[in-house]
Amino acid sequence: MAISCTDPTLPSLISSQTVDSCRSLSTLKQTHAQILKSPAPSPDLSLTTKLVASYGRFGDLGSSISAFNRCGRAPDAFLFNSLIQAHIFNSLFGSALRIYVRMVEDGIVPNRFTFPLLFKACSSSFMISSGVQLHGHVVKSGLESNPFVAVGLVDMYMKNGAIGSARMVFDGMAERDVVAWNALLTGYSQNGMPAEALGVYNGMREAGVDVDFVAVASVIAACSQLRSIHQGKWVHSWVVKNGFEADVVVATALLDMYASSGGLDLAIQLFEEMVIRDLIAWNCLIACCAQNGMIEDAFKLFVEMQWSGLKPNGSSLAGILPAVGRFGALHLGKSCHGFIVRNSLELDEFVVTALMDVYAKSGDLIVARRLFNIMRNKSVVAWSSMIAGYGTHGCGDEALALFEKMQANNIKPNYITYIGVLSACAHGGFIDKGRDYFHRMVHNHGILPRVQHYTCMVDLFSRAGLLDEAMDLIDAMPIEPSAGIWGALLGGCRKHGHVGLGKYAAERLFELNSSDPGFYVLLSNIYAAAGMWADVRRVRSSMRERGLWKPAGWSSIEIGSKVHCFISGDMAHPDTNEIYKKLEEVMEEIGKAGYVPVTKVVLHDVEDDVKENVLKCHSEKLAIAYGLIRTSVGQPIRIMKSLRTCEDCHVAAKLISKVVCREIVLRDAVRFHHIKDGVCTCGDYW
Ligand code: ZN
Numbered sequence: 001m002a003i004s005c006t007d008p009t010l011p012s013l014i015s016s017q018t019v020d021s022c023r024s025l026s027t028l029k030q031t032h033a034q035i036l037k038s039p040a041p042s043p044d045l046s047l048t049t050k051l052v053a054s055y056g057r058f059g060d061l062g063s064s065i066s067a068f069n070r071c072g073r074a075p076d077a078f079l080f081n082s083l084i085q086a087h088i089f090n091s092l093f094g095s096a097l098r099i100y101v102r103m104v105e106d107g108i109v110p111n112r113f114t115f116p117l118l119f120k121a122c123s124s125s126f127m128i129s130s131g132v133q134l135h136g137h138v139v140k141s142g143l144e145s146n147p148f149v150a151v152g153l154v155d156m157y158m159k160n161g162a163i164g165s166a167r168m169v170f171d172g173m174a175e176r177d178v179v180a181w182n183a184l185l186t187g188y189s190q191n192g193m194p195a196e197a198l199g200v201y202n203g204m205r206e207a208g209v210d211v212d213f214v215a216v217a218s219v220i221a222a223c224s225q226l227r228s229i230h231q232g233k234w235v236h237s238w239v240v241k242n243g244f245e246a247d248v249v250v251a252t253a254l255l256d257m258y259a260s261s262g263g264l265d266l267a268i269q270l271f272e273e274m275v276i277r278d279l280i281a282w283n284c285l286i287a288c289c290a291q292n293g294m295i296e297d298a299f300k301l302f303v304e305m306q307w308s309g310l311k312p313n314g315s316s317l318a319g320i321l322p323a324v325g326r327f328g329a330l331h332l333g334k335s336c337h338g339f340i341v342r343n344s345l346e347l348d349e350f351v352v353t354a355l356m357d358v359y360a361k362s363g364d365l366i367v368a369r370r371l372f373n374i375m376r377n378k379s380v381v382a383w384s385s386m387i388a389g390y391g392t393h394g395c396g397d398e399a400l401a402l403f404e405k406m407q408a409n410n411i412k413p414n415y416i417t418y419i420g421v422l423s424a425c426a427h428g429g430f431i432d433k434g435r436d437y438f439h440r441m442v443h444n445h446g447i448l449p450r451v452q453h454y455t456c457m458v459d460l461f462s463r464a465g466l467l468d469e470a471m472d473l474i475d476a477m478p479i480e481p482s483a484g485i486w487g488a489l490l491g492g493c494r495k496h497g498h499v500g501l502g503k504y505a506a507e508r509l510f511e512l513n514s515s516d517p518g519f520y521v522l523l524s525n526i527y528a529a530a531g532m533w534a535d536v537r538r539v540r541s542s543m544r545e546r547g548l549w550k551p552a553g554w555s556s557i558e559i560g561s562k563v564h565c566f567i568s569g570d571m572a573h574p575d576t577n578e579i580y581k582k583l584e585e586v587m588e589e590i591g592k593a594g595y596v597p598v599t600k601v602v603l604h605d606v607e608d609d610v611k612e613n614v615l616k617c618h619s620e621k622l623a624i625a626y627g628l629i630r631t632s633v634g635q636p637i638r639i640m641k642s643l644r645t646c647e648d649c650h651v652a653a654k655l656i657s658k659v660v661c662r663e664i665v666l667r668d669a670v671r672f673h674h675i676k677d678g679v680c681t682c683g684d685y686w
């Protein structure tokens, strides 16, 4: 017969089970009132123990403590345990340990349930020294051989990163059940020691221990960390053989393992075979496709997931947005943003930061800044990506102002923040500020300069023509200069026509076996500008010998949702006649405004009028012409160029922006150029 806990006719029958069955704080309080009204002088200890624990579970620690204090009998270890447990449940780990101290002072001997609770408190709050002291108490109390206590110890040491101590306790255990093995296995996996975790797994199988879901999930996580498809496949076959594959948690762990080990095909295959796909599985595959550059597939999955009846969450968006930013797919970014707004999804810090990054990387700094401003808790990641956004767009002043503001807000910059700051200085040509920030990074913030910071500084000096200072910095570097550093120096030599140092930088680059044809092109540009045609031919023939070709540069423009791509001298576009007609028209206009072709950028030693014709058909000019035809007045023309844009196209774009009164946003391999009214934000440094 079911007993109602509020039945007034049966007060004496209220038992600890009745307390246990209370599903809400109010029913618990009613039951407690019944107990207090009952004719018995005071409730027995087991009933009080239940009350103390139940109040703790419902988060009413005050009632829990008062039930303990009003017990009316001498408390035993079980009653103390329940008070400790109530405190742990409410994350008051220090108080839990103080209750234990009082328990010992009151002369109550802790039992085998007391210590695992205390270990949990120590691991949740990283109080390893208390954990070590408690280990001593365990030895003194003779509970060391109790498997329940020992497992608690292993787990506590593992969670505090004391792997050696954990192993010692485990090895000293007389009998080990699965729980003990799992504590060791999970501990290794969570401490980033996947090889050891796999070793434990093998040990378990040799010892004939039953492997359960927890162990399987830990082993798969270890394979993900090892990025070992081979080991992963082996565990996968074991999973299938033992009938675990239908479990959605195990299947999702496998999916994540294949995805992070580079087995995208296997991940997709597994996903298709999964009977039940939860949100985690979908998010995992979406993020995996996005990371592998398959953003359109990622977006398709994102839509399909909703057809299947699941609602995307912050993780779904966080998986897709970074890739959208990396590939500058503003259109997709906007779709994601619209989706968030339409579905009133929660804009947590992570999603807003990712979204902000998309806009910043795609050239829409105004929306990026608006998103940055609405963030309540701005992390160092958010500050850094907004600073970097300003830097690459040539808004150096804004970047540095934001950096100062960040410090005024007591946010400590990290090495990534400084990459943004120094690159903003390089792109803006702020030489003194660059030197100053480099100094402050090392001396005020104790950040050891990495190769990226040196690259920014060499770039800064080289662009400004301070080639000696750039070379001095390279000589003084405690780390080996990278290809990027020599490339920056080479770029400076090209800009400032320094043949000797350019040749030296190029030799260092070729020693590093750099197969980037861009560097060969830079060197041949230096020779070409100096009229050293024999050297130009030599560089070009050595490129041919090495099988390096100047990558065919292309420019693209997004019109509506379609991307149009052009190569130099392109005649393949369906609207090609219209495009060349427009181009002729614009070139004539800018000619009147004073345009003189920068012929020195053309490699071939041919007559100037031929060079002019080559220049005229550069891909960015074709894309701009198409933009002028297909976009409406007042709209910025956004062009993406796969290589560093050439000086001539830069000059032409500036003049076009002036004569047709249109803003041109040009993203090249180096940076963004916001060109308006004849002026570019790069200040002609790039
Ligand atoms: Zn060009």
Ligand code: ZN
Binding pocket: 650, 672, 673, 674, 680, 681, 682, 683, 684, 685, 686
């Ligand atoms: Zn520019």
